[in-house]
Amino acid sequence: MNTLSMRAAFAAVFLALACTATQAADANITLQDAHAQIVFGAKVGAAYLRVTNGSTEPDRLVAVSTPMASKAELHSVIDDNGVMKMRLVEGIALKPGETVELKPGGLHVMLMDIQPGLKPGDTIPLTLTFEKAGVKSVSASVDKPAHGH
Amino acid sequence: MPRPFARVLAVTAVLAIIAAGAALWTFFNAPSPQVTSSGTASVGGPFTLVDQQGRTVTDEAFRGRWMLVFFGFTHCPDVCPTALNDMSAVLTELGTASDKLQPIFITVDPERDTVDAMSQYVANFDPRIVALTGTPEQIAQAAKAYRVYYKKVPQGDDYTMDHTGILYLMDPQGRFMTHFTPNTTPADMAARIRKLLG
Ligand SMILES: [Cu+2]
Numbered sequence: 001m002n003t004l005s006m007r008a009a010f011a012a013v014f015l016a017l018a019c020t021a022t023q024a025a026d027a028n029i030t031l032q033d034a035h036a037q038i039v040f041g042a043k044v045g046a047a048y049l050r051v052t053n054g055s056t057e058p059d060r061l062v063a064v065s066t067p068m069a070s071k072a073e074l075h076s077v078i079d080d081n082g083v084m085k086m087r088l089v090e091g092i093a094l095k096p097g098e099t100v101e102l103k104p105g106g107l108h109v110m111l112m113d114i115q116p117g118l119k120p121g122d123t124i125p126l127t128l129t130f131e132k133a134g135v136k137s138v139s140a141s142v143d144k145p146a147h148g149h
Numbered sequence: 150m151p152r153p154f155a156r157v158l159a160v161t162a163v164l165a166i167i168a169a170g171a172a173l174w175t176f177f178n179a180p181s182p183q184v185t186s187s188g189t190a191s192v193g194g195p196f197t198l199v200d201q202q203g204r205t206v207t208d209e210a211f212r213g214r215w216m217l218v219f220f221g222f223t224h225c226p227d228v229c230p231t232a233l234n235d236m237s238a239v240l241t242e243l244g245t246a247s248d249k250l251q252p253i254f255i256t257v258d259p260e261r262d263t264v265d266a267m268s269q270y271v272a273n274f275d276p277r278i279v280a281l282t283g284t285p286e287q288i289a290q291a292a293k294a295y296r297v298y299y300k301k302v303p304q305g306d307d308y309t310m311d312h313t314g315i316l317y318l319m320d321p322q323g324r325f326m327t328h329f330t331p332n333t334t335p336a337d338m339a340a341r342i343r344k345l346l347g
Contacts, residue, residue, distance in 0.1 A: 039223075039230050039273045046226040071305070077227055083298050084228045084314035084331065104231040105331055111226065112307075145234060145273050 028054030
């Protein structure tokens with residue numbers, strides 16, 4: 001084996017490893033229990049889900065989008081001595097193995113200018129962009145209100 | 150030193166210490182306007198607002214029933230629909246005892262929350278919830294009575310509202326009884342309310 005083919009072989013192995021790593025990170029993001037709280041007729045709403053980073057590398061959820069709203073942003077609710085303050089967050093960090101839950105009263109995907117007519121039981125597609133794992137999709141079902149009528 | 154002078158000095162010193170103590174006591178016990186989470190006897194009071202049918206109502210209209218009062222706004226994606234869902238669930242949980250309870254939702258965003266907007270919005274929750282709006286002055290008065298803080302916060306080319314997220318329980322005489330934080334579960338809330346309703 002000459003030096004050149006040695007180098008090529010190393011490159012091939014390196015590439016293969018790199019690809020496996022990327023794929024593993026990608027395969028290791030799990031999205032569960034996606035749902036949305038959209039009051040019928042309201043222009044704004046929120047989507048929630050559980051995000052698990054199953055890889056051995058830290059990752060970061062950086063953006064969310066949906067065709068059902070003109071804008072989707074990552075927000076958190078801060079309870080400041082009883083005063084509820086909602087603020088934009090610049091991404092959500094995910095440690096290796098960590099599960100972050102977006103849930104009412106906390107982190108949420110804020111949906112703005114929601115397409116009118118969405119009813120409980122309808123589903124809305126969400127596209128989540130991660131720094132390392134790339135783009136992942138999930139569909140969120142619109143919650144039924146506590147008092148359906 | 151002549152004795153009478155010494156006595157005056159001693160009395161003055163004692164009085165000064167008492168005065169300083171009283172001043173400190175007043176200082177540390179003065180109600181802080183920032184405190185919104187702790188229930189004090191002075192929460193609640195008169196208000197004049199407009200319900201989702203466009204009728205003018207005052208707090209007097211609810212005498213004889215317990216009131217569960219929450220301040221929020223309809224352009225709220227998370228905290229307010231959750232609170233209204235919780236209120237609805239509390240009513241269901243209470244069963245027939247819910248007859249004694251009047252849930253009230255008061256907007257802190259009168260600019261966008263017109264009677265129509267409020268009426269459309271609360272139609273998605275328990276129909277027993279009364280939704281109140283009013284002029285900015287009327288809202289300010291009601292919020293002041295309940296020690297509720299609210300503030301417009303720019304968000305992109307729109308705005309959102311920071312606001313106190315507490316639910317207040319008032320007795321049939323309109324007196325403050327207790328409060329619930331937004332993370333109290335409806336089951337807990339219902340259990341505590343049921344005990345108080347007797
Ligand atoms: Cu939000």
